[in-house]
Amino acid sequence: MRLAMVAGEASGDLLAGLLLGGLQERWPELQAKGIGGPKMAARGFDAWWPNDRLAVHGYVDALRHYREIKAIRDRLAERLLDDPPSGFVGVDAPDFNLGLERRLKSAGIKSIHFVCPSIWAWRGGRAKKMAESCDHVLCLFPFEPELLQRHGVAASYVGHPLADTIPLEPPRAAARQALGLAECDAVVALLPGSRRGEIEHIAPAFLQAAARLQRARPGLRLLLPVAPGLRPLLEPLLAAHAPDVPIELLDGRSHEVMAACDVTLIASGTATLEAALFKRPMVIGYRMAGLSWQIMRRMGYLPWVGLPNILCRDFVVPELLQDRCEPEALARETLAWLDDAARVRALQSRFLDLHHLLRRDTARRATDAIAQVLEGRS
Structure with missing residues (x-):
């Protein structure tokens, strides 16, 4: 199994690192590559670029770094299209990942987005973009799949991986x-x-x-x-x-x-x-x-x-x-x-x-959903 992944910023690296644990349990020989941080690297992830290159703060900062970030996305897309992976998992970073996912999906590469963007809080128009970009969305919160499905986006509630790793009784x-x-x-x-x-x-x-x-x-x-x-x-x-x-x-x-x-x-x-x-x-x-x-x-x-x-x-x-x-x-x-x-x-x-x-055993649920998408099942 060869997966490409992109995780933006420290929070995305944390979520992706936890997800990689479930993916490696199902596919012990998994090869994962793309853009990631230290949590992912600790799981053997091959980071072609460090995820801090995508870390921006607000619109002004995003505009300041637009050319650099777009160049990274274009080079990553070309690399993945030249040597297609089994699938792509974009972890958070929707402004970066959705455009990349759309390009990969149009080339026949299954694209999964992990973490529903906060369309229930702001920028609801992104739901249409998600329908065009993603084959499936893995949702952290229970009310999100129904909202996405209204816009024609296939989605699953997988819980939040932090709820699995943090004990119910804090130490x-x-x-x-x-x-x-x-x-x-x-x-x-x-x-x-x-x-x-x-x-x-x-x-x-x-x-x-x-x-x-x-x-x-x-x-x-x-x-x-x-x-x-x-x-x-x-x-x-x-x-x-x-x-x-x-x-x-x-x-x-x-x-x-x-x-x-x-x-x-x-x-x-x-x-x-x-x-x-x-x-x-x-x-x-x-x-x-x-x-x-x-x-x-x-x-x-x-x-x-x-x-x-x-x-x-x-x-x-x-x-x-x-x-x-x-x-x-x-x-x-x-x-x-x-x-x-x-x-x-x-x-x-x-x-x-x-x-x-x-708390829903997120790594297992997310891995099951990813396997179904890659195998072409609903």
Whole structure:
């Protein structure tokens, strides 16, 4: 079995790495190649380009890197058409993958898209493009297949692989021991994103909020997991915005930090779902270039942006976006979680229900669906 795959950014690499486990179980001699990151490489994936080449933040950043990204897509398509794989799996990155999938599908290469784009939240017009591009869509959330099928898109609900890998009962004590934290420590995790653009726009407000938190609670432990390659970007920001604050930078280890913390100050994205599966209260913050924000705001359909709120259909955690993502408000909402144990318990109960809903042995279900598509079955 020879599969081509493209995973965009750190979240796509994580999902693709988990999917590869199921694919390799079914096809032990699987050859997988294309664009991916370190999680995929650890599974033996042959990355022709690293996935951080596709990581952009908003429309302005996408336009700035358009030529480079289009050139990569064209070269990848030519390479795959010259030596066709058994099938193609595009993991997230719809703006990159859907165009590529359409070209491959027209040449007779079966194309599967893993992760339904958020057409229920914004840019619903992409459903038509998906019908033209994909043979099948693997959906993370239970309400998505019916929505896609209305637009003529074949789809399956496979659950979310993170719900399979993250335990229902978070290993809080073990994570604290591994990180050198005491049971009695109050711990705040800072997760300002995994892309350079996110760090540049979001980290300054998060770091200034951390300084306010430290003044309010001098004994507070502040942990910041650093995505690969971003430490040189973060360290100057730390010196500029929180010079005397004892923030501990950790290379990776985000899951340990989420398991250990009492609350997280976190950028909107897949990480918010990870935090929910770890049953952690959070304050979601997000900023982007002003033009990108105006465009995205006009395209939105829902009152929520954070995945935990979207899936719970309620503002179960605060969202502080764009101009509201400022240090004083971020610190105030974070302290509010630390001071309200009953509110935390109620949230954890909702997150446990969500975890059960999303836990579906995703790698096996997704692999079964991919096998059926490649074998030409409905």
